[in-house]
Amino acid sequence: MTTFNLTETTASRISSTLTRLRHQMGAPAVGMVLTLVVVVDEAGQYDALRAATDAAREHPSRILMVIIRDPAEPNRLDAEIRVGESAPGEVVLLRLYGELTEHADSVITPLLLTDTPVVVWWPGECPEIPAKHPIGHLGSRRILDARSAGEAVAAISSRAGSYVPGDTDLAWTRLTPWRSLLAAAFDQPMGKITGGVVEAAAGNPSAPLLAAWLCDRLEAPIEIADSAGPGLTGVRLSIEGGGELTVSRTDARLATLSRPGNPDRRVALARRPTSELLSEELRRLDPDDIYAAAIRRLAEMKGRGRA
Amino acid sequence: MTEQQEPQAPADDALQAPDSSGVAQEAGDELTNAERAILAAAQAATTATTELTMAANPLRDPRDRRLPRVAGPCVLVLFGVTGDLAKRKLLPAIYDLGNRGLLPPGFSLVGFARRDWAHEDFAQVTYEAVKEHARTPFREEVWKQLSEGIHFCPGEFGDDGAFDVLAMMLREIDETRGTGGNYAFYLSVPPKFFPLVIEQLKRTNLAKGPDGSWRRVVIEKPFGHDLKSAQELNAITSAVFPESSVFRIDHYLGKETVQNILALRFANTLYEPIWNRGYVDHVQITMAEDIGIGGRAGYYDGIGAARDVIQNHLLQLLALVAMEDPTSFDADALRREKEKVLRAVKLPADLATGTARGQYVRGWQGGEPVVGYLEEQGISSDSATETYAAVKLEVANRRWAGVPFYLRTGKRLSRRMTEVAIVFQRAPHLPFSKDDTEILGHNALVIRVQPDEGITVRFGSKVPGTAMEVRDVNMDFAYGESFMESSPEAYERLLLDVLIGDPPLFPHQREVELSWNILDPIEEFWASQGQPEGYASGSWGPASADAMLARDGRAWRRL
Numbered sequence: 001m002t003t004f005n006l007t008e009t010t011a012s013r014i015s016s017t018l019t020r021l022r023h024q025m026g027a028p029a030v031g032m033v034l035t036l037v038v039v040v041d042e043a044g045q046y047d048a049l050r051a052a053t054d055a056a057r058e059h060p061s062r063i064l065m066v067i068i069r070d071p072a073e074p075n076r077l078d079a080e081i082r083v084g085e086s087a088p089g090e091v092v093l094l095r096l097y098g099e100l101t102e103h104a105d106s107v108i109t110p111l112l113l114t115d116t117p118v119v120v121w122w123p124g125e126c127p128e129i130p131a132k133h134p135i136g137h138l139g140s141r142r143i144l145d146a147r148s149a150g151e152a153v154a155a156i157s158s159r160a161g162s163y164v165p166g167d168t169d170l171a172w173t174r175l176t177p178w179r180s181l182l183a184a185a186f187d188q189p190m191g192k193i194t195g196g197v198v199e200a201a202a203g204n205p206s207a208p209l210l211a212a213w214l215c216d217r218l219e220a221p222i223e224i225a226d227s228a229g230p231g232l233t234g235v236r237l238s239i240e241g242g243g244e245l246t247v248s249r250t251d252a253r254l255a256t257l258s259r260p261g262n263p264d265r266r267v268a269l270a271r272r273p274t275s276e277l278l279s280e281e282l283r284r285l286d287p288d289d290i291y292a293a294a295i296r297r298l299a300e301m302k303g304r305g306r307a
Numbered sequence: 308m309t310e311q312q313e314p315q316a317p318a319d320d321a322l323q324a325p326d327s328s329g330v331a332q333e334a335g336d337e338l339t340n341a342e343r344a345i346l347a348a349a350q351a352a353t354t355a356t357t358e359l360t361m362a363a364n365p366l367r368d369p370r371d372r373r374l375p376r377v378a379g380p381c382v383l384v385l386f387g388v389t390g391d392l393a394k395r396k397l398l399p400a401i402y403d404l405g406n407r408g409l410l411p412p413g414f415s416l417v418g419f420a421r422r423d424w425a426h427e428d429f430a431q432v433t434y435e436a437v438k439e440h441a442r443t444p445f446r447e448e449v450w451k452q453l454s455e456g457i458h459f460c461p462g463e464f465g466d467d468g469a470f471d472v473l474a475m476m477l478r479e480i481d482e483t484r485g486t487g488g489n490y491a492f493y494l495s496v497p498p499k500f501f502p503l504v505i506e507q508l509k510r511t512n513l514a515k516g517p518d519g520s521w522r523r524v525v526i527e528k529p530f531g532h533d534l535k536s537a538q539e540l541n542a543i544t545s546a547v548f549p550e551s552s553v554f555r556i557d558h559y560l561g562k563e564t565v566q567n568i569l570a571l572r573f574a575n576t577l578y579e580p581i582w583n584r585g586y587v588d589h590v591q592i593t594m595a596e597d598i599g600i601g602g603r604a605g606y607y608d609g610i611g612a613a614r615d616v617i618q619n620h621l622l623q624l625l626a627l628v629a630m631e632d633p634t635s636f637d638a639d640a641l642r643r644e645k646e647k648v649l650r651a652v653k654l655p656a657d658l659a660t661g662t663a664r665g666q667y668v669r670g671w672q673g674g675e676p677v678v679g680y681l682e683e684q685g686i687s688s689d690s691a692t693e694t695y696a697a698v699k700l701e702v703a704n705r706r707w708a709g710v711p712f713y714l715r716t717g718k719r720l721s722r723r724m725t726e727v728a729i730v731f732q733r734a735p736h737l738p739f740s741k742d743d744t745e746i747l748g749h750n751a752l753v754i755r756v757q758p759d760e761g762i763t764v765r766f767g768s769k770v771p772g773t774a775m776e777v778r779d780v781n782m783d784f785a786y787g788e789s790f791m792e793s794s795p796e797a798y799e800r801l802l803l804d805v806l807i808g809d810p811p812l813f814p815h816q817r818e819v820e821l822s823w824n825i826l827d828p829i830e831e832f833w834a835s836q837g838q839p840e841g842y843a844s845g846s847w848g849p850a851s852a853d854a855m856l857a858r859d860g861r862a863w864r865r866l
Contacts, residue, residue: 031761031783031784031785173373176373176374177408179366179371179373179374180373180374180375180377180408181408181412182366183364183366183367183374183377184377184379184411184412185412186364186365186366186367187364187367187377187379188379188380188487189363214366217365217366217368218365218366219365253447253448254448254451254452257412262413262485263413263482263483263484263485265412265413265484265485266412266451266452266455267412267452268405268406268408268446268448268449268451268452269408269448270446270448270449280373284372284373286372288373289370290368290370290371290373
């Protein structure tokens with residue numbers, strides 16, 4: 001792997017350095033399929049980069065890490081370019097100082113790969129309306145993470161207000177194995193669901209989202225209950241005419257599925273690392289309508305709760 | 308019979324059950340009439356059980372693309388678990404499916420073999436196979452889920468008692484694991500045992516499930532060794548299983564790059580206009596192996612390269628490259644187009660000049676001295692089995708008339724490589740001097756199937772400098788070099804398709820028979836020609852293969 005540091009630089013110098021490095025490595029043809037812009041602070045940089053480079057194994061991409069530094073310092077752009085064998089594609093860490101912190105898009109725009117999708121990911125704090133954010137505006141897909149917000153449940157409940165097609169949240173991605181298991185259980189004929197409960201550690205943003213999705217699809221009231229965790233620990237759905245469909249997971253790894261008239265079955269349902277969540281996000285770049293429906297339903301539920 | 312009735316059954320369910328019809332109504336509100344008509348047609352066209360239940364499942368939505376296709380509750384019964392294929396491919400693939408969350412809760416695996424094993428012993432064998440060969444990381448919880456469903460049934464194929472035990476075991480699994488009487492029987496055994504196993508499945512009533520459940524049988528190549536034997540083999544399976552329940556595995560069709568041929572051709576506008584005799588000069592389809600026959604002497608001798616590889620893999624690749632666009636990607640439409648191409652394949656008028664075969668002799672391969680075919684263990688010293696085969700075929704239709712398709716395969720060649728190369732005609736006029744373009748070859752589009760999966764485009768480019776000099780350059784596309792490590796293995800995809808009941812990637816019996824129709828005359832001709840020509844191990848095959856192309860003014864691509 002080659003690391004190349006540029007201090008007090010510009011986008012065009014970064015761009016020509018990238019081209020030069022690629023030629024030096026003898027691989028001028030690029031097979032990269034997208035640009036991933038990660039907006040992150042210095043503390044979250046390492047973990048985010050690791051997840052992004054892991055995801056790049058499945059989706060070779062140019063990764064642009066935008067790290068906002070002290071706005072009070074003089075204007076300055078530092079770049080660290082990494083090209084090499086550890087991951088296909090390229091990584092550029094951009095550190096912005098001074099007034100430039102307000103104009104990150106001017107640095108990003110010239111560095112986007114031509115005519116391929118742009119995905120923006122906020123592993124930490126995200127702007128109020130991601131699609132209106134100068135960098136978010138460049139992306140066709142915007143990945144947020146309610147879990148890293150101070151008030152995670154409030155954050156996910158207010159997503160509907162700022163939703164623009166292309167938005168998505170890792171709190172939703174974390175649910176895919178749960179949703180897949182529940183959907184598989186419903187592949188066998190099942191009576192009408194009259195109500196249910198989603199149990200999770202307090203403050204878990206995925207729990208209300210799962211409840212909203214179930215409520216939306218099953219047309220039944222779904223409640224949220226606190227449990228000892230970790231993460232989501234169970235879903236219980238009451239079937240009309242008696243009986244319950246339950247999925248319970250207490251160790252964050254192995255779940256038990258039980259339904260009336262069937263033996264209990266154990267299913268692997270492990271929590272996934274961020275890199276896998278990100279890979280899933282990058283697999284499909286079209287707007288996620290089901291997510292949109294779920295956050296809308298969640299906002300409605302919250303609205304009713306307050307009234 | 309059950310299979311054919313299935314499409315209507317869920318529709319009735321939807322009408323009778325008030326809850327599910329309500330949901331269907333709501334989904335319908337969002338659709339236009341046209342969309343509804345398309346949906347209905349699609350549902351009517353498909354025979355996959357799962358897709359129909361999906362329509363009645365409130366948690367599924369075609370727009371919800373995150374939810375993977377998960378097989379319904381079922382048992383996979385594996386005959387021949389001690390074989391190499393089971394250890395290296397099938398058992399790891401099952402684990403990988405589990406790891407990706409694609410196996411249903413309660414999924415059970417039953418091994419059947421002539422071993423004095425308990426369930427735990429088979430679980431241990433599976434564990435070792437998974438540890439060594441699985442592509443995804445080992446996770447304790449996935450293994451736990453899988454191992455709870457692992458069973459073993461000891462016995463011989465001729466032993467009625469063993470199959471009675473198997474039938475009982477399966478009924479018990481239905482009760483304890485909730486698998487609902489859905490069984491897939493994977494026959495990873497030599498074809499000579501097929502009649503025995505199938506007869507036993509029939510006798511024990513395992514071949515036909517009660518209403519609402521399915522039974523499927525999976526068979527591996529070789530599908531016979533000529534047309535007659537293929538038909539006999541089919542007679543055996545079709546007497547017990549309906550064609551829609553028979554899944555013939557050609558693992559090449561499960562490969563990402565092979566499926567990508569369809570995407571490349573039918574999702575783009577760039578290639579289709581030139582994908583015909585107006586622009587294509589010829590097509591080369593190659594499967595080269597650097598290894599010898601290894602431990603397969605018993606199987607290989609008397610079969611040879613053409614039956615082993617051309618009949619299935621290469622003719623399937625030819626069909627995918629040459630076929631017209633299917634009306635949809637469902638099994639029927641896809642198979643229909645492939646069959647049309649196979650039916651249109653014409654053999655060269657003179658088989659002596661239009662085919663070539665060879666047998667490797669002692670030499671050096673990749674820096675190691677290796678023995679010749681006749682010196683391999685278990686091969687008689689006068690064997691006339693070919694280890695290299697090349698044929699020139701024509702596809703007699705409007706799109707391809709006059710465009711030769713050269714197919715070649717061989718063992719102990721200089722390297723391992725499978726590719727399809729579409730070689731284009733030269734530019735009709737070159738406004739350069741003859742010297743400028745002296746080293747310019749044909750443009751080519753190469754689909755690299757393995758290893759190093761990807762696509763290469765070869766075209767002329769100016770050599771930098773003050774003189775106008777044009778030479779060939781390659782442009783490569785690989786969807787991530789490391790991408791393929793984590794992408795599903797061919798067997799994973801195919802096993803999942805079997806459990807879901809999704810048949811497009813499996814050749815139909817008609818395709819098998821059409822392929823033998825193509826190969827039989829060639830084999831007959833070769834049988835009358837005595838010994839194949841020798842070629843040095845580690846070379847690119849016999850001289851007659853090169854001469855075959857040279858006569859047409861062409862040359863094989865150097866791989």
